[in-house]
Every structure is written in structure tokens, then in C-alpha cells.
Amino acid sequence: MTSDLPARMLRLLSLLQTRREWSGTELADRLGVTGRTVRRDIDRLRELGYPVEGTTGHAGGYRLASGTAMPPLLLDDDEATATAVALRTAAGHLTGMEETALRALAKLEQVLPARLRTQVAALQQTTAAIDWESRGPRIDPGLLATLATACRDHETVTFDYITRGATTAAPRRVEPHHLVSSGGAWYLLAHDTGKDDWRIYRLDRITHPAPTRHHFTPRTVPGDDPAAYVATKIATAPARYRAVATVHAPAETVRRRTGALPDRVKPLDENSCTVDCSGNYLPGIAQTLAALDADYTLDADPQVTAYLRRTAERLHRSATGQGHTSET
Secondary structure (H helix, E strand, O other): OOOOHHHHHHHHHHHHHHOOOEEHHHHHHHHOOOHHHHHHHHHHHHHOOOOEEEEOOOOOEEEEOOOOOOOOOOOOHHHHHHHHHHHHHHHHHOOOOHHHHHHHHHHHHHHOOHHHHHHHHHHHHHOOOOOOOOOOOOOOHHHHHHHHHHHHHOEEEEEEEOOOOOOOOEEEEEEEEEEEEEOOEEEEEEEEOOOOEEEEEEHHHEEEEEEEEEEOOOOOOHHHOHHHHHHHHHHHOOOOEOEEEEEOOOHHHHHHHHOOOHHHEEEEEOOEEEEEOOEOOHHHHHHHHHHOOOOEEEEEOHHHHHHHHHHHHHHHHHHOOOOOOOOO
16 A cells, blocks of 8 residues: 555556546555545645546546646656657757747756756757758747647637738638648648638748637548648649759659659659759759759759759869859
């Protein structure tokens, strides 16, 4: 029997956090106490602010529900280490949430045991990431949380949205299904109730999100793969500069070399394919073409070919030691 009250309370809380629901008998057996003691301990947890709900059924039981405030959590060593590393990663790479992640990390590190603090410090000091491109658009953590909750609870939301090229926002009412991140940007996959069709929305173009308290029955995403659907929409979206390369290399090889979205690489035969390198950023198009590492022919807008020609001339001068010369 666990006679130490604080230890028993912590053990009870830990059990409630590891499973959605426990029967009173199971908790009593795990703690080595009577059912009456379990009920008293549950009341003590409620007094401390933990929203423990009683469940009905043959034997009845308990579960830890969501409340109006965030109570303390109990994490084991591995969970605490993983959480600290994840927060540190988010602080460095999740655009728009750096400050929030750092505040949470500071709170966690303050209470970490010395042995875990040493492990986390070692991981942070010996790991690094390379950012090849500039940071993506900044996202309000509150917006991300609001939409994530609406997706989880199947709750219709309204918001204002600025489409690409527009100067003013237009109202939207949607059934949110999934949040997808790609290329430093966040996207909401939702069913637009006004257009009666699936749409994707960039979160950096969304303002004034408002849950409606109207719940909907989730729909099946086309293809039953949210990430693949969003990737297809991104790949087929209009771009400022057109550039399509016919490459003398297998499609799978090109995908691995460039990291291009699958819908942008089309096989022609076993040894050749086309790659849609179109985009809004000329250096990005040049990087994709350079990553092909194979012979290709290019069908592109004049702006693209002019940029590639200037870049090639600059590289040639550097390679031949001609140094800097003025361009006309």
C-alpha cells in the first residue's frame, strides 16, 4: 500500500495522464489502496485544479479531462528530454513561434533534474540544422492553435482571407480538416461551404479567425491523403515564372536530387522525364535546375533564361579567374 500521500497523489496523476480512462478498481490495485481512498485522492486532485471526470458504466471510472487552466504535467525522463529538444527545435525553426517555444522551454528547463538538464544541454550543443532558404512567413501561434482546435473538434470557422494578388480580404466560412506545413509555410485544408468545394488557405493570409460553435461531420479528403492533396495543389498553382525542363534522367532520380513535389516530375520513359521548375523566385528556379545534375532542355519565360544566362556568365568568370567585370 502506498501510504505516503504526496507520492501516492503523484502516482495517481501519472496514471491518469497515461490512459484515457481508468476504472476505480484498476486505480486501487495499481496504488495498493481501497476504492474509498482512490475517491478521496480524486477529490484532492480536483481541489488542486485537475479536471478529473467520473465516468458511468458497469464499474465506473475516472479520466483526466480538459479544463479552464493548464495544470502541471508529469513527464518521465524520456518524455521530458524529447519535449525539451522539440521546444528548442521549434524555437529555431518554427517561424512565428520562436518566443512562445522559448518561454515554454525556460519553464521546463527550470524544473528538469540535473541529470536530464545535462542530457538536454549536450543535445543542444552537439546538434545543428542547415537552413538553405530564408525563413518562411511568420505565423501567429494563436491563429495556429485556433485552427488546430477547430480541425480537431470539427467546428466550422470564419475568417478573412487575402488571395494571391489581391489587396483586400474577403470573408470565408469553412469546415477545417487539416493543417499542413510545406516549404516554410503553413496551409489549412478545408471545405469551403460557400463554394461547396475543397480549398487550401495559407495561414499568413488569414486574419480574424472565429469559431462558430457549429460542428460538422468530417468529409473524406480527396485521395484520402491531406498532405498529398495539398502538395498537388501547390504544384499546380499559378507561378510568376514558367520553367519546364526535359531531363535525360529517370524521374525517381530527379525527385531524389531536387526534392521536387511528385506532381512536378513526370516520367517520359525509363531514362527521361519532365520537371516543372516554375516559381515566383528566380534563384529558386536556378537552384532546382542546378540540382538536376543531368543534361536537359528548357522551355521557360524570357525572364528565366535571361537570369540563367547572367548567372552562368558570372560563374564562368569566377571559374576562369577573370574576376569582377561590370555588366551591361
